[in-house]
Amino acid sequence: MDRPGLLDWLIAPLTWLERSSGPKRLGLCFLYFLIIVVGGLLGWRWLSLWGLPDIGEPFDEARYGTVDVADADNAMVFYRKAFDSLVSPKKAKPQPVLSGAWEDCDWATTDPAVRLWLEANQKPLALWLEGAARPDSLLIQPQDLDEKSSLDELTYLPMLANLAKLEASRLQGVGNLEGAWSYYRAVLRSTRHVGRHGMSLQRTVGFNMLARATPDLIRWIDDSQMTPELLRQAIRDVEATRKMTPLNSEMIRADYFGVRETIKKVAGKSSRGGSMRGEGLFSRSISGWPIIRQFLGREPERTQRVHRLIVASNLAQCDRPGRDRPKLLSQNPMIYEIDDHTPAAVASIRPQELANWVARSDYNLVVGNAGFQFARIEGESGTFDFLLLRMSERAYTIENGQPPKKYGELLGRYLKSLPEGFEPADPVGPATGSN
Numbered sequence: 001m002d003r004p005g006l007l008d009w010l011i012a013p014l015t016w017l018e019r020s021s022g023p024k025r026l027g028l029c030f031l032y033f034l035i036i037v038v039g040g041l042l043g044w045r046w047l048s049l050w051g052l053p054d055i056g057e058p059f060d061e062a063r064y065g066t067v068d069v070a071d072a073d074n075a076m077v078f079y080r081k082a083f084d085s086l087v088s089p090k091k092a093k094p095q096p097v098l099s100g101a102w103e104d105c106d107w108a109t110t111d112p113a114v115r116l117w118l119e120a121n122q123k124p125l126a127l128w129l130e131g132a133a134r135p136d137s138l139l140i141q142p143q144d145l146d147e148k149s150s151l152d153e154l155t156y157l158p159m160l161a162n163l164a165k166l167e168a169s170r171l172q173g174v175g176n177l178e179g180a181w182s183y184y185r186a187v188l189r190s191t192r193h194v195g196r197h198g199m200s201l202q203r204t205v206g207f208n209m210l211a212r213a214t215p216d217l218i219r220w221i222d223d224s225q226m227t228p229e230l231l232r233q234a235i236r237d238v239e240a241t242r243k244m245t246p247l248n249s250e251m252i253r254a255d256y257f258g259v260r261e262t263i264k265k266v267a268g269k270s271s272r273g274g275s276m277r278g279e280g281l282f283s284r285s286i287s288g289w290p291i292i293r294q295f296l297g298r299e300p301e302r303t304q305r306v307h308r309l310i311v312a313s314n315l316a317q318c319d320r321p322g323r324d325r326p327k328l329l330s331q332n333p334m335i336y337e338i339d340d341h342t343p344a345a346v347a348s349i350r351p352q353e354l355a356n357w358v359a360r361s362d363y364n365l366v367v368g369n370a371g372f373q374f375a376r377i378e379g380e381s382g383t384f385d386f387l388l389l390r391m392s393e394r395a396y397t398i399e400n401g402q403p404p405k406k407y408g409e410l411l412g413r414y415l416k417s418l419p420e421g422f423e424p425a426d427p428v429g430p431a432t433g434s435n
Contacts, residue, residue, distance in 0.1 A: 048296060048297055048298050048302070049298055049301065049302060049305065051349070051353065052302070052305050052306070052349070052357050053305070053309065053345060053348050053349055054301075054305050054308075055305075055308050055309060055312060055343075055345040055346070056308070057308070058256065058308045058309075058311040058312035058315060059253055059256075059311075059312075059315060061143065064142060064250075064253050065141070065142055065143030065257070066141050066142070066143060067138055067141065067142065067197045069136050069137070069138040069197070072134075073134055073135050073136045074134060074136060074137060074138050075131040075132060075134035075136070075137035075189075075190070075193040076131070076137050076138055076139050076153065076193070077131070077134075078127050078128065078130050078131025078134065079127075079128060079131045079137075079153060079156075079157065079160070079190075079193075080153065081124075081127045081131075082124040082125070082127035082128040082131065082156075082160055083124070083152070083153065083156045083160075084124075085123050085124045085127070086121060086124040086156060086159070086160065087117065087120045087121050087124075088156075088159070089102045089117065089159070092113065092116070092117045092120065094113045094116070095113055096111035096112075096113040096114055097111060097113075098111065101113070101114050102114060102117075102162065103162065103212075105162055105165035105166045105168075105169055105216050106169050106216070106219070107166060107169035107170040107172075107173050108169070108173060110166065110169075114166065115166075117163075118163055118166050118167060118170075121163055124160065124163075125160070125163050125164065125167065128160045128163070128164065128186075128190070129164070129182075129183070129186050131190075131193075132185075132186035132187075132189045132190050132193070133186070133189075134193070136193075136196060137192075137193035137194070137196040137197070138196065138197050139151070139153060139194075139196075139197075139198055139202065140198070141197075142197060142198075142199075142253060142254045142257050143257050144257075145198075145199055145254055145257045145258040146257070146258055146260075146261045146262065147258070147261070147262050149258070151201070151202070153194075154194065154201070154202065154205045157190060157194050157205065157209070158205065158208070158209050158212070160190075161187050161190055161191075161209050161212075161213065164183045164184075164186055164187050164190075165183070165184070165187060165213060165216045167183050168180040168181075168182075168183035168184050168187075168216070168220070169216065169219070171183070172219070172220055172223060175225060177220065177223060177225060177226060177227075177230055178230060180220055181220065181230065181233075181234055181237075184213070184216070184217055184220060185234070185237045185241070187209070187213050188210070188213065188237075188238065188241045189241050189244065190209065191206040191207075191209040191210040191213070192206060192241060192244035192245055192246075193206075193244075194206040194209065195245075195246055195251070196244075196246050197246065197250060197254065198246075198250075198251070198254055199251060199254035199255045199257075199258050200251050200254075200255050200370065200373050200374065200377065202254075203246075203251050203377045204373060204376070204377060206380075207376065207377050207379075207380045210380055210383050211380075211383065214383060214386070214387070217387060218390065221234075221390055221391055221394050222394065226394065226398065227398070228395040228398050228399050231391045231392075231394055231395040231398075231414075232395060232414065234391055235388060235391050235392060235395075235414060235415070238384065238387055238388055238391070239388070239416075242381075242384045245380075245381075247318075247319050248318035248319055248374070248377075248378070249315050249318050249319050251374075251377070252311060252314050252315055252318055253311075253315070255311075255370065256307075256311050259307065259366065259367055260304075260307075262366055263300050263303050263304055263307060263362075263366050264300050264304075266300075266362070266365075266366050297360075297361075299361070299362065300362075302357075302360070302361045302362075303361045303362045303363050303366060305357075306354070306357050306358055306361045306363045307363060307366075307367065309345075309346055309349065309354055310333050310334065310335065310354070310358075310363070312343050312345065312346050313334075313335065313336055313342065313343070313346045314334055314336075314374075316341045316342055316343055316346070317336055317341060318374075320341070321420075322378070326338070326339040326341075326342075329351040329352065329355060330351075330355050330358075330371070331371045331372065331375070332364070332369055332370065332371035332372050333358055333363060333364065333367065333370060333371050334370070334371040334374060335351050335354055335355055335358075336351065337351055338350075338351065382419075385419035385420075388415060388419070389407075389410070389415075389419065389422075391414075392410040392414035392415050393410065393428060395414055396409060396410060396413075396414060403428060404428050405427060405428060406424065406425055406426065406427055406428065407422050407423065407424055407425075407426050407427075407428060408423075408424025408425060411424060
């Protein structure tokens with residue numbers, strides 16, 4: 001008798017079905033149907049990430065996961081001591097009539113209760129001032145950042161900055177402009193400290209602190225007793241403080257550490273047990289749909305791959321001047337067109353294909369508006385430009401008895417160079433012109 005060949009083995013299920021009858025045939029039909037369904041689902045799952053590269057970790061974690069900052073150089077060591085002794089507005093007595101009085105840092109107009117609050121916080125203010133003089137700052141090691149990280153300092157740093165601005169305004173009111181500047185300079189430095197070696201949330205706090213300090217700084221710049229010498233010193237201090245701004249790549253890597261664990265826990269799920277993506281009437285009627293969708297879509301691996309590709313692409317571009325970066329296909333998430341700086345692993349997938357994968361993953365639901373946040377943080381450079389121009393224009397006006405007509409008149413004596421977009425022959429506009 002001949003041994004069965006390959007063809008015989010392949011058609012054996014059909015042969016068994018043909019030779020069976022009754023309940024046995026029905027049982028075989030059900031078994032075959034089950035095998036086809038399971039095989040189809042497994043095949044679907046296997047093919048679900050076809051065309052989506054897995055590039056692995058987008059940077060060297062061992063190199064960028066930890067930062068060496070000595071306690072003596074770490075502003076956060078002193079800021080934490082200040083937090084420990086701080087009398088918060090909620091515990092201050094008496095309380096101001098208006099709750100918004102805590103944000104008024106003009107000594108001439110602020111509520112008397114806020115003045116008493118400043119007096120009660122002289123010790124933490126002195127500790128904060130000592131911390132602001134430190135060259136660096138580290139809140140949490142980048143590799144330790146996740147959704148459970150304690151970031152209480154982000155709440156108290158703006159509060160301490162308000163105390164410092166209030167003290168600066170008090171000193172300015174009695175004619176001590178140099179003493180006032182020592183506090184304003186410390187406020188500027190603290191806006192840089194809060195984002196050092198940190199993620200975008202920390203950088204955003206620093207951005208907000210800088211924006212809120214600008215009106216107070218303008219009042220100081222425009223003081224009738226201001227001198228050109230003090231303004232020139234302030235210009236040098238602002239330029240030095242600006243250099244403390246961390247690289248964008250540092251923020252993107254810190255965000256990656258913070259988001260990575262969140263993706264593992266959240267992608268493919270929702271807090272209410274439903275699907276986060278593609279949820280419809282049919283899927284809502286299936287109690288286990290989130291688990292099924294997560295399995296078939298290979299979540300969280302799908303979102304992890306998308307996240308790594310976007311991070312690798314952004315790391316290649318984020319520290320370059322905006323004018324040198326390739327065109328953005330998408331603002332949120334930030335997906336760039338391919339250029340010579342694009343990593344080969346990222347260039348293996350077209351930008352539009354990556355955008356499609358983003359739409360078919362839970363990336364935006366987990367990561368949020370990272371692209372818009374990045375653009376906002378980059379905009380803080382314009383605030384420094386504004387302050388430098390305003391200081392130099394004011395110094396020129398005091399020394400010459402009239403404001404400058406062209407920006408080129410500020411070069412040399414006040415500014416080493418003009419901000420991007422300004423030319424020496426450009427007329428000085430009203431937005432930055434001094435009084």
